[in-house]
Amino acid sequence: NAGVTQTPKFQVLKTGQSMTLQCAQDMNHNSMYWYRQDPGMGLRLIYYSASEGTTDKGEVPNGYNVSRLNKREFSLRLESAAPSQTSVYFCASRPEMGQVLEKLFFGSGTQLSVL
Amino acid sequence: AQTVTQSQPEMSVQEAETVTLSCTYDTSESDYYLFWYKQPPSRQMILVIRQEAYKQQNATENRFSVNFQKAAKSFSLKISDSQLGDAAMYFCAILGTASKLTFGTGTRLQVTL
Numbered sequence: 501n502a503g504v505t506q507t508p509k510f511q512v513l514k515t516g517q518s519m520t521l522q523c524a525q526d527m528n529h530n531s532m533y534w535y536r537q538d539p540g541m542g543l544r545l546i547y548y549s550a551s552e553g554t555t556d557k558g559e560v561p562n563g564y565n566v567s568r569l570n571k572r573e574f575s576l577r578l579e580s581a582a583p584s585q586t587s588v589y590f591c592a593s594r595p596e597m598g599q600v601l602e603k604l605f606f607g608s609g610t611q612l613s614v615l
Numbered sequence: 616a617q618t619v620t621q622s623q624p625e626m627s628v629q630e631a632e633t634v635t636l637s638c639t640y641d642t643s644e645s646d647y648y649l650f651w652y653k654q655p656p657s658r659q660m661i662l663v664i665r666q667e668a669y670k671q672q673n674a675t676e677n678r679f680s681v682n683f684q685k686a687a688k689s690f691s692l693k694i695s696d697s698q699l700g701d702a703a704m705y706f707c708a709i710l711g712t713a714s715k716l717t718f719g720t721g722t723r724l725q726v727t728l
Contacts, residue, residue, distance in 0.1 A: 530714075531714045531716075533716060535718070539623070540720065541720060542621075542645075542718050542719055542720035542721045543706060543721075544657065544704060544720040545715070545716065545717060545718075546720075548714060548715060550714035550717070557716070557718070558715070588658065590660070592660075592716075594716075603650075603662040603665065604650075604652075604660065604662070604716070606659070606660040608658070608659075609658050
C-alpha cells in the first residue's frame with residue numbers, strides 16, 4: 501500500500517539515551533517533513549527536506565538531527581534525549597504542487613516518552 | 616519567515632449550524648498555498664480544503680468553504696450544516712515556494728446536539 505511508513509509507533513527512553521525515528525515513503529515524493537505535536541502547540545516543524553540530499557531547519561530543530569538517506573527515507577535522530585522531547589512525532593511527505601493529490605501524506609505518528 | 620496564527624483554541628457549534636474558524640498568516644512570498652487539515656482523535660491528518668494564493672476565487676469542498684483575503688493575510692474556514700463527525704482539531708497551514716510547510720496551533724471544534 502502506498503503511503504508513509506513511520507516506526508516505531510511507541511518508544512520510552514531514559515534521559516540521555518539516543519534513538520532514531522524512521523520514515524519511508526513509496527510515492528516518489530521530493531519533499532519530506534518531521535513535526536512534533538504537543539498539546540496547545542499544534543504541529544511544529546523540526547526539519548524538512550525539499551529533495552534528496554538537502555535538509556533545512558524548521559521552527560524547533562535544537563536537539564535533533566536528520567538524514568535524507570535517499571529519496572524514500574528521512575530519519576530523525578535524538579542524540580541525547582531530554583524530557584522536553586516527550587511528544588508525538590509525525591513524518592510527512594508531499595508531491596510537487598500542481599500534481600494529482602497535491603496534499604500532505606502523514607505517517608501514523610510516534611508517541612515518544614522521555615523519563 | 617512564515618507564521619500561522621489561529622486565535623481560537625476552542626469553538627463550539629450546534630449540529631446543522633454554521634461555524635467559522637479563523638486563521639491569519641504572515642509570509643514574504645507572493646506565491647504560496649494554504650490548507651486546512653482536520654485531526655480527529657485517531658491522530659490521522661485529513662486534508663479538508665486547499666487554496667492557491669494566485670487564485671482569487673475561494674475554494675469550496677461540499678460543506679467546507681474558505682474566505683481567502685490575500686491583502687489581509689486571512690484564511691478562514693466555514694463549515695456549513697455541521698455534523699457530529701466534524702468534531703476534531705482543525706489546523707491551518709501555509710506552504711511556501713521553498714517547501715517549508717508551517718502549521719498553526721489548531722482549533723478544537725466541538726459539535727453539540
